[in-house]
Amino acid sequence: MKQHYFVTGISTDVGKTVVSAVIAEALQADYWKPVQAGDLHNTDTDKVRSWLTDGVARCHPSTYNLNTPMSPHAAADIDGVKLTVKEFTRPKTDNPLVVEGAGGLLVPLNNSQTVADLILPTDKIIVVSRHYLGSINHSLLTIEALKSRGHHIHGVVFVGDAHQTTEQIIEDMSEVPALGRMDWEPYIDHNVIKEYADRFREKLIG
Numbered sequence: 001m002k003q004h005y006f007v008t009g010i011s012t013d014v015g016k017t018v019v020s021a022v023i024a025e026a027l028q029a030d031y032w033k034p035v036q037a038g039d040l041h042n043t044d045t046d047k048v049r050s051w052l053t054d055g056v057a058r059c060h061p062s063t064y065n066l067n068t069p070m071s072p073h074a075a076a077d078i079d080g081v082k083l084t085v086k087e088f089t090r091p092k093t094d095n096p097l098v099v100e101g102a103g104g105l106l107v108p109l110n111n112s113q114t115v116a117d118l119i120l121p122t123d124k125i126i127v128v129s130r131h132y133l134g135s136i137n138h139s140l141l142t143i144e145a146l147k148s149r150g151h152h153i154h155g156v157v158f159v160g161d162a163h164q165t166t167e168q169i170i171e172d173m174s175e176v177p178a179l180g181r182m183d184w185e186p187y188i189d190h191n192v193i194k195e196y197a198d199r200f201r202e203k204l205i206g
Contacts, residue, residue, distance in 0.1 A: 002094065005029065005154075005204075006123040008101040008115065008146075010138040014130035015159035017044045018188055020100040021051045023126065026197035026204055029096035032060040034088045034118055035109070037102060038069025044100065051193045060091040072115075073108040083109040085117045099123070105142050116149060124154040126179070129170065131160035136170055143174040155179035155203065179203045 005023055009016045017033075024031045031048045049059040064083060066075035076083045090097065101107075101115040108114050119125065125146060129139040139156065146153055156174075158167050158181040171178050180200055185192055 002029075002096045004090070004097045004099060004120065004123050005126055006099045006101065006119050007126045007128060008105045008119075008142065009128040010104060010130070010135060010142045012103040014128050015157075015182065015184070016100055016128045017047055018185070018193070019126065019128045019157050019159070019182065020044075020098050021048045021188075021193050022182070022196045022200055023204060024048065024057055024098045025052055025193050026201040027096045027098075028055055028057050029098045030058045030060060030091065030093045031098045031100070032091055033062050033100045033102070035064045035066065035072045035083065035102050036062045037066040037072050037075040040065055040067065047188075051188060051190055053190065053194065057095055058093065060093075063088050071107055072102050073110050076110075083113075085109065085113050088118055104138075105145055116145065119146075119149075119151060121150070123151075125151055126154055127156045127176070129156050129158050130184070131158065131163050131166060136166055139170045140174055143170075143176055157182065157200075160184050177203075 007016050007020045033044050036043045045059050066079050068075040068078050072083055105116050106114045127142055129135055153176045155177045157179050182196055
């Protein structure tokens with residue numbers, strides 16, 4: 001089986017989808033978001049598909065598309081469905097696969113399972129950390145939660161203006177390498193994704 005990458009964030013709206021697209025572009029990997037909550041007219045899968053180069057990689061449909069932009073467990077309740085981890089079967093592919101989590105790591109899927117339960121032991125985990133007041137704490141908590149579950153973290157991608165002290169303290173205290181940083185781009189298209197893909201490719205493979 002080709003390598004799978006799991007992209008999680010320290011919160012919602014930190015840039016996971018853009019980072020996922022960059023990884024998929026860099027590695028010609030397939031993309032899959034297990035659950036989409038809200039924005040069904042322009043899903044994260046739709047966005048990634050529009051940003052990637054036409055080629056061998058594919059964007060696979062989400063297992064669940066929920067109508068309300070809320071935590072998956074609450075959105076599922078409104079739609080009258082129940083989410084369970086066993087229902088999320090990863091798509092079969094001969095390509096590497098990028099899996100994008102919903103929201104942060106411990107976002108509930110139901111009363112006992114979270115997004116963290118979708119991660120496989122063999123996944124290369126990428127943590128996306130956007131710079132904001134409190135992001136150091138959120139980054140370290142996310143990393144600690146992953147380590148407590150026995151996961152190895154491949155690296156952190158920082159999003160936003162450069163903050164050397166923030167990035168350095170997260171890297172030093174977590175002992176997780178920084179893969180690089182992306183600006184908070186005002187507009188995303190294929191050219192932007194490809195530029196970052198070229199920058200990140202070597203560290204993603206390593």
